[in-house]
Amino acid sequence: MGTLLTQLPALLGVLVGTLGTILATSLADRARWRRSQNVRWDERRLDAYVDYAHALKESYAVALRMTAHLRPGSHSHPIDRDEGLVRLAESDARRTVVWENLLLLGDEPTVVAAATWRDAVWQVERLARGIVGAPTGISEQLARVNEARDGYYRAARQSLGVRGGSVEQSAALRQALTDRTMVAADSAVRANDG
Structure with a gap:
């Protein structure tokens, strides 16, 4: 013991x-x-954010091609309306699928920003589909799309903790659009004078 x-x-x-x-x-x-x-989950969230951006950009690119004739000085390659409608339908189906992943994995600010961007693109798509007539302010519609895209990327970067400063493009794109419109208008005036 x-x-x-x-x-x-x-x-x-x-x-x-x-x-x-x-x-x-x-x-x-x-x-x-x-x-x-x-x-x-961050890797999956990143994939969802990127997939959604690609799908929405695809729809937007087709809509831009379909509305190229409405934008003087446009660099978009015009596309046949019937082919464009088929492509819009296909890209809309892809966007719908990736939207579900975004809803599942995204945080609230990013989902809200994604919906804002989607709504701005839808306005251009409606014009491309002929649902609405040609607006006088198509440049403003395109600027809203670019600003909404910037908002989406800002929210997504915040959600993922990505640092490195601003990557916003809307101001530069707005200036480029203004410059192209002015050059096209100047060319039209010269053609009418000549």
């Missing part, structure tokens, strides 16, 4: 050390698991 009492502090030390090791290992494993889950 005397030996047990002399060895009791050592046994308690081993027991406390073992329990401490188990606890520390468990906490470290739990933290590692959380980090791996966060990385896993």
